[in-house]
Amino acid sequence: QVQLQESGPGLVKPSETLPLTCSVSGYSISSGNYWGWIRQTPGKGLEWIGSMYHSGLTYYNPSLKSRVTISVDTSKSQFSLKLSSVTAADTAVYYCGRLPANSYMDVWGKGTTVTVSS
Amino acid sequence: EIVLTQSPGTLSLSPGERATLSCRASQSVSNNYLAWYQQKAGQAPKLLIYGASSTATGIPDRFSGSGSGTDFTLTISRLEPEDFAVYYCQQYGRSLTFGGGTKVEIK
Numbered sequence: 001q002v003q004l005q006e007s008g009p010g011l012v013k014p015s016e017t018l019p020l021t022c023s024v025s026g027y028s029i030s031s032g033n034y035w036g037w038i039r040q041t042p043g044k045g046l047e048w049i050g051s052m053y054h055s056g057l058t059y060y061n062p063s064l065k066s067r068v069t070i071s072v073d074t075s076k077s078q079f080s081l082k083l084s085s086v087t088a089a090d091t092a093v094y095y096c097g098r099l100p101a102n103s104y105m106d107v108w109g110k111g112t113t114v115t116v117s118s
Numbered sequence: 119e120i121v122l123t124q125s126p127g128t129l130s131l132s133p134g135e136r137a138t139l140s141c142r143a144s145q146s147v148s149n150n151y152l153a154w155y156q157q158k159a160g161q162a163p164k165l166l167i168y169g170a171s172s173t174a175t176g177i178p179d180r181f182s183g184s185g186s187g188t189d190f191t192l193t194i195s196r197l198e199p200e201d202f203a204v205y206y207c208q209q210y211g212r213s214l215t216f217g218g219g220t221k222v223e224i225k
Contacts (some may be wrong), residue, residue, distance in 0.1 A: 046163070048214035061213065062119075067213060097161055103210040104153035106174065108162035 002027035004109035006096050013114050018114055022096030029072065030054040035079045036064040037070065040111075049094075051102045052079060059102055062076040075096040091114045120145055120209050122217035130225040137194040139220045141207035146187045148211035153185055157219075158203045166205075167192065196215045197222070 008020035022035070029035065035052030052070045060068050060081035064083070072079040083090060093113050097105035121144040131137055141152065150170035155163035165174045167183035170190055180195040194201055202224050207217040 015200050026225075046208070046216040048216070051214075061211075067151075102153065102214075104165055104168045104208060105163070106165045108164070111162050 002098065002107050004096050004098070004107060006094060006109045006112040008094075008112060008114065010113060011117060012086055012090075013089050013118050014087055014116055015085055018081070018086050018090060019097070020077050020094055020112065020114070022081075022109060023077045024077045024079070024098075027098075029077045029079065030074050034059075034099040035072065036097060036099050036102070036105070037081045038095045038097065038105060039093070040090040041089075047092075049081065049083070052114070053102075088116050090114070091116045120147065120212055120215050122207050122209060122215060124205075124207060124217035125217075126220060127225060128221045130223050131197055132225045133197050133199055134199045135197050137192075137197055137201070137222055139192040139194075139205055139222075141185075141190040141192070141217050143188040143209060146211075147190075147209045150186050150190075151209060151211040152183075152185070152190050153208045154181075155206045155208065156201075156203050157206065158170070163206060194222075201214065 003025045005023045014020045034051040036051040048071045052058045067084045069082040071086045094110045095111045098107040121162040123142045125140045152170045157163040171183045180191050184191050204219045204221045206219045
């Protein structure tokens, strides 16, 4: 049974980079799916951040593209998110998940809350 | 960007009743690439429907999706107590965007 778990700091200072990691278990990260990140805020709701194929092919939300990097480490069965130059507007619950063909998210992590504050 | 508008914002119904949720897109969703999710408080969303009408694994058959082009519907045939939650639609025909959600609450 595939499971995903997000990890990272719960608090990030404004202008810094938000780093999150998603650990995948019960499924090979190289098995032909996309892996990605979605965040949720009370104000903007659910927002797709970006997705990555195990080969390194990436797709990003155009509104966040200039600040987002998603990478994968197949040896550790993990993929990561880096969001630079964060502001309070980046305060959210961040979910990682599996996206068949970069479509819908069929398996979700439990989510991790990140607050941007000095 | 394809904007998804969900209505109503809140649906007040009793257990056993039928729920009909709407998702309207600002432009046609290619190949009916539309999904529905259920989210309960403090939990991650859960995939219910993909491809507008295909039910995800393990989802009860009281959940069904329909529609095409710009108008899509999620129907819950008979509400069970565990179905009271927030429901979101998401399109993946052009990038990925979500609707604002419909809360189904107990009347």
